[in-house]
Amino acid sequence: MKDRIDKIVFGDNQFFGINHMSQEKAQQLAEKFFDITNIFKIYNIAIEAGIKGIMLNSNDRAKDICNFFRSDPGRYDHLNWYPSIPYPYKYANLVAEKGIMPAINEVMFKDNNASGIANMFFKGSQAVLSKDAIKMMQMLIDVEMKIFRNLNVKVVFLQNIITDLLLGYDIKIVFEEYCNYIERKYKALPGLITQNMPWLIGKLKEWKINNVVICTSFNKIGYLMSPNVESYIKASSFNKPEDYQIMAMSTLASGAIPPHEAYSFINNQNIQSVVFGASSAGHINETLKLIKI
Amino acid sequence: MLLIIKGMETKNKIKVAIIGAGRMGITHYSIINSHPDVLIDSVAEPSGIVSGMINKYLPVKTFDDYNELFEKAKPDAILVCTPPNLHYTIIKKACEKGIHVFVEKPFSANCKEAKELTALYSNLPLVNQVGYVNRFNDVFNKVKEFIDNNVIGKLVRFKSEMFSCTVTGRTENSGWRSSRTNGGGAVFEMASHAIDLVNFLFGKPEKVTGSSLNFIFSRDVEDAVSSTFLYNNGMTGTIYVNWSDTSYRKPTNKIEVFGLAGRIIADQLSLKIFLNADNKKYNLRQGWNTIYITDIFNPVPFYVRGNEFTSQLYHFVDCILGRENSNRCSFSDGLITHEIISEIFNDYEKNGKLK
Numbered sequence: 001m002k003d004r005i006d007k008i009v010f011g012d013n014q015f016f017g018i019n020h021m022s023q024e025k026a027q028q029l030a031e032k033f034f035d036i037t038n039i040f041k042i043y044n045i046a047i048e049a050g051i052k053g054i055m056l057n058s059n060d061r062a063k064d065i066c067n068f069f070r071s072d073p074g075r076y077d078h079l080n081w082y083p084s085i086p087y088p089y090k091y092a093n094l095v096a097e098k099g100i101m102p103a104i105n106e107v108m109f110k111d112n113n114a115s116g117i118a119n120m121f122f123k124g125s126q127a128v129l130s131k132d133a134i135k136m137m138q139m140l141i142d143v144e145m146k147i148f149r150n151l152n153v154k155v156v157f158l159q160n161i162i163t164d165l166l167l168g169y170d171i172k173i174v175f176e177e178y179c180n181y182i183e184r185k186y187k188a189l190p191g192l193i194t195q196n197m198p199w200l201i202g203k204l205k206e207w208k209i210n211n212v213v214i215c216t217s218f219n220k221i222g223y224l225m226s227p228n229v230e231s232y233i234k235a236s237s238f239n240k241p242e243d244y245q246i247m248a249m250s251t252l253a254s255g256a257i258p259p260h261e262a263y264s265f266i267n268n269q270n271i272q273s274v275v276f277g278a279s280s281a282g283h284i285n286e287t288l289k290l291i292k293i
Numbered sequence: 294m295l296l297i298i299k300g301m302e303t304k305n306k307i308k309v310a311i312i313g314a315g316r317m318g319i320t321h322y323s324i325i326n327s328h329p330d331v332l333i334d335s336v337a338e339p340s341g342i343v344s345g346m347i348n349k350y351l352p353v354k355t356f357d358d359y360n361e362l363f364e365k366a367k368p369d370a371i372l373v374c375t376p377p378n379l380h381y382t383i384i385k386k387a388c389e390k391g392i393h394v395f396v397e398k399p400f401s402a403n404c405k406e407a408k409e410l411t412a413l414y415s416n417l418p419l420v421n422q423v424g425y426v427n428r429f430n431d432v433f434n435k436v437k438e439f440i441d442n443n444v445i446g447k448l449v450r451f452k453s454e455m456f457s458c459t460v461t462g463r464t465e466n467s468g469w470r471s472s473r474t475n476g477g478g479a480v481f482e483m484a485s486h487a488i489d490l491v492n493f494l495f496g497k498p499e500k501v502t503g504s505s506l507n508f509i510f511s512r513d514v515e516d517a518v519s520s521t522f523l524y525n526n527g528m529t530g531t532i533y534v535n536w537s538d539t540s541y542r543k544p545t546n547k548i549e550v551f552g553l554a555g556r557i558i559a560d561q562l563s564l565k566i567f568l569n570a571d572n573k574k575y576n577l578r579q580g581w582n583t584i585y586i587t588d589i590f591n592p593v594p595f596y597v598r599g600n601e602f603t604s605q606l607y608h609f610v611d612c613i614l615g616r617e618n619s620n621r622c623s624f625s626d627g628l629i630t631h632e633i634i635s636e637i638f639n640d641y642e643k644n645g646k647l648k
Binding site for chain 2: 017018020022023024026089133161164165166167168169170171173174195196199221222223224225226227228253254256
């Protein structure tokens with residue numbers, strides 16, 4: 001199989017004050033990693049422990065993190081990058097404040113200079129644009145992906161809030177065009193993050209869209225797994241990795257499942273990769289020992 | 294109407310229309326479209342850019358005007374996701390046409406209209422629901438269960454808070470959001486959730502007092518509000534809501550309840566409960582107990598933005614299909630929340646400003 005993904009990928013939620021179980025824990029983490037050098041320290045520990053793949057969301061701090069890795073190519077050139085785009089809250093807050101189209105406008109043209117052609121295209125006529133959501137999506141992808149320039153991008157993931165929103169609309173063309181664009185422009189594998197893995201796989205099969213990496217919550221208690229854990233086990237057991245490589249996230253259900261118990265479940269599933277986040281050397285090394293997929 | 298309901302139960306799908314394809318309209322579209330008994334048939338949206346895009350990519354009819362949609366698409370049910378000042382005329386028309394209605398919060402831009410709509414729907418076999426989504430959150434439902442079952446004893450005091458980083462700088466006036474008469478401002482758009490949570494857990498207060506508003510960044514609407522609620526049984530509570538708080542990554546509700554037998558502190562993701570004595574029925578011990586969302590969540594068939602968003606729309610459908618008898622956030626519930634909001638504004642105008 002071409003382009004096999006890393007079996008273990010290091011995630012980023014812990015760095016950005018994200019915890020799906022407790023706002024208090026989230027706050028503690030945000031405090032710990034306010035100083036970005038603490039983030040770099042943890043990355044170095046993970047890399048020394050053998051991590052070769054890094055997933056990073058295109059949020060406000062991703063730029064500095066990418067600059068750090070670009071600054072020492074000799075040391076970090078071997079890493080595979082798994083960006084996830086976009087940073088949803090940036091859009092959510094802007095949309096709440098300004099409305100959908102002004103928000104998109106601002107993202108594309110205020111802080112970033114998308115290509116001159118895109119700029120002209122957009123400003124020239126919103127009416128033309130309205131007929132081409134695909135073009136707009138491509139321009140937004142380009143804006144987000146600028147952060148990751150010159151890094152070895154293996155997969156570009158679409159965040160679950162967007163994947164699942166589009167999945168609900170049931171429109172093939174957007175998924176098809178997303179995947180084509182990522183392959184063509186970024187020479188990377190298209191990736192989709194979802195909380196509805198069995199549904200998504202069913203749809204991708206129906207639409208004959210293959211060779212996609214699917215990143216999805218996968219844990220023993222079924223947390224953030226719609227419709228339920230049984231459907232996930234079934235969908236993954238019937239899946240051929242040549243069609244869809246599955247990367248499990250939220251394997252500990254934000255800390256609700258003890259690591260040992262969590263991975264003895266995960267190790268028995270037909271999945272190709274695990275993305276995990278940890279904020280100390282102890283947790284990183286423990287997790288690396290426990291994952292045996 | 295009964296005939297229609299009967300028809301749906303057998304073969305036909307419920308024909309749903311989305312009225313207003315803004316942020317909530319497009320989210321609700323995706324969620325309810327996953328329901329096997331629902332067919333989204335039409336969308337009303339005045340913006341040519343948005344409706345052009347819907348037309349191109351989605352298999353639905355679009356209309357500039359909801360009146361035309363009602364005439365031509367003849368929906369069984371609508372999701373009203375327009376600016377709040379339009380809710381009244383849309384729902385009134387829907388009522389004439391015998392249409393089930395889910396309306397985003399706030400219910401309406403003023404209390405008088407909310408009252409009239411509630412009265413209109415009260416005697417009809419039509420489902421009516423307001424989008425106060427916290428009523429479908431698993432943690433807040435657990436809090437209600439504890440309160441209703443007397444787990445923390447006689448209630449004395451509560452605090453309902455909500456924070457977000459929605460408005461974090463001075464912006465030019467933009468549409469309905471910068472006008473209270475149109476349903477904009479932190480009280481209608483955000484505090485309504487914290488106030489409805491009070492209504493859901495404790496009911497309507499007898500008196501609203503000590504209300505104050507802060508105009509932090511917005512010129513014509515408030516960005517923060519606090520108020521005190523008094524109850525006949527001696528219970529008192531406060532609310533504090535601020536949508537200009539950059540320390541919050543996403544909107545967060547917090548509720549704290551003090552009772553004679555214990556105390557509860559909860560947000561959307563977890564609940565801490567302190568008890569003076571063990572509670573065997575709920576397997577809670579004396580002292581602090583923590584319950585996380587991971588311990589109590591109910592899975593949903595399709596996830597877009599949180600289990601509660603799916604649960605509330607699937608509940609709406611279940612009510613239409615007669616699978617549920619009573620709606621968990623009907624117009625009459627939304628009306629009470631609206632009445633509390635009105636009292637906060639009245640109290641602020643009378644007592645909340647320095648002369």
